[in-house]
Amino acid sequence: MITTVTINPAIDRTLIIDDFKVGAVNRVSRSIIDAGGKGINVAKNLKNLGNDVVCLGFMGPNGKYIEDVLNKLGIESHFVPIESDIRINIKIIDEKYHTYTDINEAGPDVSRDEVEKLISSINEHVDFSNVIVLSGSLPPSVDKRFYGYVIEKIKKKGIKVILDADGDALKYGIEAKPYMIKPNVHELSQIAGKKLERKDEIIEEGMKIIENGVSIVAVSMGGKGSLVLTDEKIYFVKPIKVDVKGTVGAGDAYVAGFAHGIYNNLAIEETIKMASAASTSVVMREGTKACSLKDVNELKEKVEIGIIERG
Numbered sequence: 001m002i003t004t005v006t007i008n009p010a011i012d013r014t015l016i017i018d019d020f021k022v023g024a025v026n027r028v029s030r031s032i033i034d035a036g037g038k039g040i041n042v043a044k045n046l047k048n049l050g051n052d053v054v055c056l057g058f059m060g061p062n063g064k065y066i067e068d069v070l071n072k073l074g075i076e077s078h079f080v081p082i083e084s085d086i087r088i089n090i091k092i093i094d095e096k097y098h099t100y101t102d103i104n105e106a107g108p109d110v111s112r113d114e115v116e117k118l119i120s121s122i123n124e125h126v127d128f129s130n131v132i133v134l135s136g137s138l139p140p141s142v143d144k145r146f147y148g149y150v151i152e153k154i155k156k157k158g159i160k161v162i163l164d165a166d167g168d169a170l171k172y173g174i175e176a177k178p179y180m181i182k183p184n185v186h187e188l189s190q191i192a193g194k195k196l197e198r199k200d201e202i203i204e205e206g207m208k209i210i211e212n213g214v215s216i217v218a219v220s221m222g223g224k225g226s227l228v229l230t231d232e233k234i235y236f237v238k239p240i241k242v243d244v245k246g247t248v249g250a251g252d253a254y255v256a257g258f259a260h261g262i263y264n265n266l267a268i269e270e271t272i273k274m275a276s277a278a279s280t281s282v283v284m285r286e287g288t289k290a291c292s293l294k295d296v297n298e299l300k301e302k303v304e305i306g307i308i309e310r311g
C-alpha cells in the first residue's frame with residue numbers, strides 16, 4: 001500500500017469566462033469542479049498506474065465531494081474531520097484572451113487537537129504502507145515543522161518518505177532526512193537562499209542535501225526535464241517533446257511515478273522513466289488530469305537519460 005497525505009485539500013472550481021474583466025459583472029459560460037490538493041492528485045496518478053493507494057489528511061464539512069470522487073475512483077480515504085471548511089480554489093480561464101487566473105485560499109484553521117489526531121492517523125495507517133507521500137502546502141495555522149516531525153516519527157518504522165513541499169515546510173522536512181524530495185527549481189532556490197539557474201548550480205545545491213542524508217533529490221525543471229541526484233549517480237532526464245496543453249499537476253504525476261517505482265522495487269532508471277512519462281502524460285492533457293497508463297507505457301520508451309559525471 002502507498003499512502004498519500006493531503007493536509008491542505010482543496011475543491012478546485014474552474015470558471016470559463018470569455019473576456020474576463022476585473023471590477024465588472026462576468027458571466028460564466030462553463031464551470032468544472034475538481035478534487036484538489038497535491039496528495040490527492042498524487043493518489044489519482046498512482047491509482048491510474050495500477051497501485052493500491054490510501055489518502056489521509058484533513059477534511060472539512062464541505063469536503064464530501066472529494067470523498068465521493070475518491071470513492072468512485074476506487075481510492076481508499078480516511079481523512080481526519082475538522083471543524084472548518086477546506087479551501088475552495090477558483091481558477092478563471094478566459095478562452096478569448098487565453099489567460100489563466102488562479103485564486104487560491106490559504107487553508108482552514110485547524111486546532112492543536114485536530115493536528116494530534118492527524119499525526120495518530122498517519123502513525124496507524126503507515127503500518128500498512130511501504131511508501132508514504134507527504135505533499136503540498138500546510139494550512140497557515142499548522143506549525144511549519146509538521147512534515148519534519150512526521151518524518152522523524154515514521155522513518156523509524158522503515159517506511160520510505162517522499163516529501164514534496166516548499167518554503168519552511170520543505171526546509172524543516174529536509175532536516176528530518178526523508179528518503180526523497182522533489183523540489184522544482186524555484187523550491188530548491190528557496191532552500192539555497194539564491195536563484196539557481198544553471199544545471200551545475202542545481203547539482204551543487206542538491207548534492208548538499210544528499211550529503212546530509214536524503215537518498216534521492218529529484219529536481220524538476222518544467223519544460224527542461226529533470227535532474228535526479230543519488231549518492232551514486234546524477235541523472236539528467238531530457239524532456240519528452242509533446243504538444244503541451246497544460247502543466248498543472250505535472251509535478252504531482254512526477255512524484256507518483258517515483259512512488260510507483262520505489263514501491264514496486266523498480267531499478268532507478270526504470271523509476272525515472274515512470275516519473276518522466278507520467279508527468280509528460282499530464283502535460284499533454286488540459287486541466288488538472290491524472291496520467292493515463294496507456295500514455296505512460298508509450299512515453300516510457302521515449303525517455304532519454306544521461307549520466308552526469310560529478311565534478
Ligand SMILES: Nc1ncnc2c1ncn2[C@@H]1O[C@H](COP(=O)(O)OP(=O)(O)OP(=O)(O)O)[C@@H](O)[C@H]1O
Pocket residue numbers: 183184185219220221222223224225226239240241242244247248249250251252254275276279280283
Ligand atoms: N512544458 C513541458 N514540456 C515537457 N514536459 C514537461 C513540461 N512541463 C513539465 N513537464 C514534465 O513534468 C515534470 C514536472 O514539472 P514541473 O517542474 O513543472 O513540476 P512542478 O513545478 O513541481 O509542478 P506542480 O505545479 O505540479 O507542482 C518535468 O520534470 C517534466 O518531466
Ligand SMILES: [Mg+2]
Pocket residue numbers: 164184251252
Ligand atoms: Mg510541485
